[in-house]
Amino acid sequence: MRNKLVIFIGGVCLSLPMKAEINPDSLFAEKELQQVVVTGTRTPKTLLSTPVLTQLISSADIKKADATNIKDLLQTVLPGVEFSYAQNQMVHLNFSGFGGQSILILVDGERLAGETMDDVDFSRLTMDNVDHIEIVKGAASALYGSNANGGVINIITKDHMKKFGTQVDARLGSKHNDQRYGLSLENSGKKIGNRLSVSRNVMDNYDVTNGPDPIARVVATIYGEKTWNVNDELQYQPLSNLKLTAHGGYFFRQVNRDYATPERYRDLNGGLRGRWSITDNDVLDASYNFDEYDKSSFLRQQNKDIRGYSDVQNSLRLLYTHSFGMSDLTFGADYLHDYLMNNKLRGTYRQNCVDVFGQYDWNISKRWEVVSALRYDYFSDHHQQRLTPKISVRHTPIENVNVRFGYGMGFRAPTLKEKYYDFDMVGIWIIKGNPDLVPETSHNFNFSMEYTPGHYDFVINGYCNLVRDKITSGNPYYTADNQKMPYLPYVNLKKFNVTGFEASARSHWDCGVSARLSYAFVHEDVMKDKNDDDLASPYLPSRKHSITGHIDWDHTFSKHYGLNISLDGRWLSGIDNNEFIDYYDVTKGVTRVHYPAYSIFKIMMQNRIGEHVKVQLSVDNLFNYKPDYHYLNAPMTDGAIAYAGVTINF
Structure with missing residues (x-):
């Protein structure tokens, strides 16, 4: 695993009574270290040789986690990651000191519209069509712009299509009417191919119990959801050096917080991409993407759906790369038109965002590589603009050892919502935008060392993020004309520093055993504009220490x-x-x-029957952990839950 101070500690593999035939997905070193990643530099690099420390969640990791969406996967695999709730039970990400508003989540390099309490809607991001996930921590603004202050999570979908393939899967849980269904159809010929995937997830509301005399308000009911997710991708390759891709998707989620007026969330997206290999040394990528995310309330009695929020993004991107010798020169430009409608807003708001950037990847020798980048961003609302540089260095002093260090400047302009929002949060308070917000800026320093002897991979990584004018929620207040419900404003914090280190170790043995172990330490230092020790945060700060571990045994009988x-x-x-x-x-x-402190374990048994059938049996929260009090940021669980699932490939 990359981008973390992950130390995967291998154990001793005892001899087994029979020789194991290893499933190829369980192999790690040679296969995974040679996988090509693009997020850290926007140009293809093997995981081992990239100058920017990149953490990879491989297809094998995704299969073993049996995750429904990105939330389930990240908290299982990565240390320093925790998901909690905002006041209306919208899911919030804390990623080593940075919230979801500072972590840029991409799908095949494209941004996502809409958010729920500063985070994207994680239910949109199902794992049924994902090939792998690339994670770069620290300021990535020089390559990806605003919202990349804390890092980038790039979800890479499957590219290769089978001549003909059909997959159906289903999983049922022992509690809360937990159900998951999926269907995937793919077909490809010499020049054209298509993949359609459909998923359906269901979970009912359920009650949790709390101890006596809580000191703060507790959660008594966890709200479930019902979702549909449909995605289609069409590939066309008219020439050997030209590939065109069109994609479209629809997402629907309903939450029955109030039976009479359930909440509905929808997303409609589509786009076109083209990749033209002009010569052996020149490549041009171009894309257009449309994404509309809406929130509404459904009035059952009147059979009306009232839309109260809509975020629409239209984006264009160009990326040109020229290779010469052992080096690459990259130029890119992005245009984003952002539209925000909220029924509480005084009208609608629009913003045009434009950026240009350049990057020089200089392979000095086999032992030294330097990547430098510079980006310019412009935001039409309040005419905010910024230059952000980035530099990364990889040094290989001896075989199997990589040393990486870098610096990146971060920049995050306030969103239209943070400047103009006026939203009644289910009777709790009114979230109030602040048009006087100034952009966040940050300086990120990182250092890592990786040692990869044979079947092992050891990584240590330290980082320091110095953030100024961090945008967050402030103290609620009342006004003279509104004494019933307080306003919760967005404010700038004077200083927000995050330092930490991570360590990981990972290995596999010829007997079919694979293991990984990761540790993360995070420290936050906050200085507020006002000396106000009573400032209450709706979000939980990062826990200082976290550990994730995985071990599995694979055998073909x-x-x-x-x-x-x-x-x-x-x-x-x-x-x-x-x-x-x-x-x-x-x-x-x-x-x-x-x-x-708490710990949660999951055990799973996957049975491969013939070439086409897999049967999964698992127990999550194996040791039946339950919080004594379900305060807002406690793990929302009522104990162990068993799952049974089947996947059939034709």
Whole structure:
């Protein structure tokens, strides 16, 4: 795993009574280290040779995690990642000190419209058509612009299409009417191919129990959801050096917080991409992408759907790369038209965003590589603009050792929502935009060392992020004409520093055993504009210590049967957070809430029957962990849950 101070610690592999035939997906070193990644430099590099430390979640990792969406996957695989709730139970990401508004999540390099309490809608990002995920931590603004202050998570979908393929899968849980269904159809010829995927997920509302005399408001009911996700991709290759791709998707999610007026979330997206290999040394990539994300309330009695929010993005991108000798020169430009409608806004708001950037990848020798980049961003609203540089260096002093260090300047302009939003948060308070917000800026320094002897991979990584004018929510306040419900404004924090290190180790052995172990340490230092120790955050700060681990054994007994048994676990240290005693009545004041350390394990057995059938049996939260109090940021679980699933490939 990359981008973290991940230390995967291998154990001793005991001899087994029979010789194992290893599933190719379980092999790590040679196969995974040679996988090509693009996120760190926007140009193809093998994982081992990229000058920017990149963490890879491979297709094999995704299969073993049996995750439904990106949220399930990240918290299983990565240390320093925790998902919690905002006041209306919208999911919030904390990624080593940075929230979802500072982590840029891409699908095949394209941005996503819409967000829910500063995060994208993670339910959109299902794992049914994902090939792998590339993660770059730290300021990536020189390559990806605003919202990449804390890093980039790039979800890479499957590219290769089978001549003919059909896959159906289903999974049922033992609680909460938990159901997951999927269908994938693909067909390709000499020049044209198409892949269609459909998924359906269901989970009912369920109640959780709390101990006596809580010191702050607790959650009593966890709201489930019902979702549909449809995606289609068409590939056309008229010439050997020209490839065209069209894609479209539809997402629907319904939450029954109130049976009479359930909440609905929709997304409609589509786009075109082209890649032209002009010569052996010149490549041009171009794309157009459309994404519309809406929120609405459905009035059952009147059978009306009332849209209250819409975010629409139209984007164009050009990327040109010229290779000469051992080096690459890249130029790119992006244009984004952003439209925001909210029924509480005084009208609608639009913004044009334009950027240009250049990057020089200089392979000095086999032992030294330097990548430098410079980007210019312009935002039409308030005419905000910024130049952001980035430099990364890779040094290979001896065989199997890579040393990487770099610096990147981060930049995040306030979004239209953060400047102009006026939204009633289900009766809790009114989220109020602040047109006087200034952009965030940051300086990111990182250093890593990687040692890859044979079947092992050891990585240590340290980083320091110095953020100025961080945009976040402030203290709620009342106005003379509104004494019933407080306003929650967006503000700039004077200083927000995040430092940490990570360590990981990963290996596989010829007996069919694979293992990984990762540790992350995070420290946050916050200085507010006002000396106000009572500032309460709706989000939990990063837990200082976290560990994730995985071990599995894979064996093929015959051509008719194979078995994979895996165990995943994560542990997070305890933490305290200032929170409102009752966020429905902020006049009751603030208290210090303690969230204890906890660990959650998952065990899974995957049976391969013949060439076409897989049967999965698993238990999540194996040791039945339940928080004593379900405060806002506690793990929302009511104990162990068993799953049974089947996948059939034709």
